[in-house]
Amino acid sequence: MKTPREILLQRHQAVEPKLDAVRRNALAALERPGLAQSWRTFVFSLRWHLAGMSAVWMAVLLLNFDSPPGPTAVIARDKIPTARVILAALLENRRELLELTEMPAASEPAALPPRRSEIQTAIEIV
Amino acid sequence: MLVVTEQEQLPVREARAGDAEAWNALFKRYQLPLYTYVFELIHLEQASLDIVQESFINAARHIGALRQDDKFGSWLFGIAHQKCAQHWRRQRLEHFPMDEQDDFPDDDAGPAELLIGKEQEAELMRMLDQLSPPHRAVLLLHFVEDFSIEEIAAITGARPGTVKSRLHHAKNALRHLLTGESE
DSSP, rough: BHHHHHHHHHHHGHHHHHHHHHHHHHHHHHHHOOOOHHHHHHHHHHHHHHHHHHHHHHHHHHHHHHHOOOOOHHHHTTTTTHHHHHHHHHHHHHHHHHHTTTTTOOOOOOOOOOHHHHHHHHHHHH | OOOOOOOOOOOOOHHHTHHHHHHHHHHHHHHHHHHHHHHHHHOEEEEEEEEEEEHHHHHHTGGGOOOOGGGGGHHHHHHHHHHHHHHHHHOOOOOOOOOOOOOOOOOOOOOOGGBBBGHHHHHHEEEHHHHHHHHHHHHHHHHHHOOHHHHHHHTTTTHHHHHHHHHHHHHHHHHHHTTOOOO
């Protein structure tokens, strides 16, 4: 006489070799880390580097937010030219360019040379 | 002879710590009972072997979800049961009759008290095959590992009352088989 358990288990005892293989496969799968496990291991190995970098960035951000704008920034802001100054500079540049290319500027017409008769009259008067 | 000892000292704590030897011992302890349970539910050898292997791997990867070490067996069978249910769904074989009553008395007869002669073994297996999957699951869990009503309820996801009802029906049928009475 046997218990139902004994009958059931003995009915499948022939599969034991295959179950041993299943067990070995399962154990091998546990020893072989998955992608997620590899990633976790990699990140964990860099934990001190990542913590250090985070601390540095936090310090940089805090300093950037807390400190008022320095003198360099103030000076730079003061030196920004106004639109009128820029326009004047541009006109000056244009004038210099025209002079260099020897073209008469529209705003300043070149003075015409005096006539020969006018020069002679002047000599005579003198 | 295969005997389930009470208060087994299974190396679950060592397994939690990642001890490969502990996992090997646990897998070796449960490989045949788990396979027997899965095979008697789905009746396909290769699919049963696959389910056993997946259950082992899942158990090892999610051991953190196990709250009590002494419930490792029922927890492992629960994983395998869910995989059987997935298999049924894939095969469109799911059948869970819901027309049962929950007011059956406790059945104190343990699985070891039912002794079956050699000439009745085939009858036992035929009777098991005739049961619906939910009834078969309950009776197998009772026979193979002697799980409590609460443990079987946790494994199968059924209410304890439903488990008690299914077990009562199945054991009555078995008694009728053994005594030669008609139901």
